[in-house]
Ligand code: HEM
């Protein structure tokens with residue numbers, strides 16, 4: 337069936353619509369051969385049902401050292417080093433399960449819902465700061481980055497006095513405009529900061545996640561790694577979902593009223609934004625044994641790239657998939673992944689997105705772009721899709 | 734036909750508690766699925782079906 341010549345992963349987003357997956361990606365069949373950054377010939381999955389079954393199938397591994405990189409990162413073509421203890425995103429069961437069991441209790445639906453009030457207060461502080469500044473500003477630092485950074489500080493137990501330093505470091509670590517050396521330096525400083533924080537919490541525990549974890553059986557190194565993973569996986573993602581989400585809403589103004597229709601409407605709207613934008617667009621798994629898939633045989637050791645953004649626009653799963661429709665039922669989207677590694681922080685992310693987006697459009701009903709949509713600087717090649725900045729304005733009081 | 738829960742597979746993602754909050758909850762320590770109340774989950778309930786469909790780990794399934 338698929339005798340198409342193996343091709344690299346299409347990554348170039350089409351000019352025009354900043355939300356559409358790379359042109360070329362969706363012309364690929366649901367399963368095809370793909371050339372990886374190091375020349376490995378593996379596979380690419382674009383169909384929803386197939387993507388789901390690969391992600392859920394434990395014959396496919398998430399181990400970093402087995403995985404080939406779909407595309408080079410700043411010239412680096414792999415291989416990745418094995419995940420260190422605590423970096424469970426790159427581990428399989430049973431190690432992976434051990435960490436999930438230690439952490440999942442801290443991220444339950446129930447626990448995250450009780451956090452909603454605090455997220456609301458944090459959001460209100462950010463919106464107050466916007467109002468105090470007045471119309472005409474970049475929404476990314478004051479809102480999209482600020483809300484998730486303050487929430488994660490609260491969750492981890494970063495002391496109030498350190499929050500500015502923490503946020504600055506986290507921003508620098510995720511700054512795509514900075515060189516590799518600068519971001520690495522920021523990452524290291526952040527790692528050092530977390531190590532200090534873990535030490536502090538072990539000595540004088542407070543009421544937060546890190547303190548809780550220090551009483552368990554994780555080693556010091558594991559605690560620092562887990563802290564770093566939570567930040568690495570939780571901060572840039574949520575910030576970009578907020579930034580790109582607002583951008584999408586401002587360019588679909590007919591949809592904005594839905595954000596003011598109450599909790600149920602907002603819940604659905606957030607799921608649709610997650611589906612439509614699929615900011616974490618690409619995942620990789622590796623076959624541990626020969627696996628038959630859609631009439632093909634994936635050989636042991638071959639990498640499979642899951643193109644979540646194509647899967648989330650599979651017309652067999654979602655009717656009229658290229659339309660942003662906040663009222664549709666988007667359940668089953670793959671924006672938080674699928675299978676044992678499905679996002680640990682998704683219930684937190686949901687609460688943040690609901691509270692922050694609803695809060696923004698309630699407080700600033702006349703919010704609009706301050707520049708033409710095609711002048712908003714969009715990330716073109718990042719692992720996480722988003723905007724670099726989002727100039728907005730509104731009618732002042 | 735009934736609902737089968739295998740907690741050894743559960744990764745605490747919470748899709749069940751999100752989809753059918755009256756039927757599934759999560760253990761406060763491990764985050765794993767716990768049925769709410771004594772009654773067995775009803776496979777005819779659309780919310781339960783949604784939990785089965787969206788559970789990422791295969792911990793909640795429909796018995797044949
Ligand atoms: C909108 C925001 C977010 C998106 C789109 C997102 C997306 C994802 C995706 C796609 C995965 C699966 C990776 C894979 O299969 O290898 C994942 C895993 C993960 N996410 Fe998120 N995430 C978000 C927010 C968060 C937050 C707020 C946290 C924590 C505070 C978090 C923590 C994690 C962790 C720890 C993992 C690894 C889980 C594992 O390997 O078992 N994420 N996320």
Ligand code: SF4
Pocket residue numbers: 742743744745746747748749750759764765766787788789790791792793
């Ligand atoms: S949805 Fe599945 S994996 Fe997630 S908590 Fe419920 S049973 Fe566990």
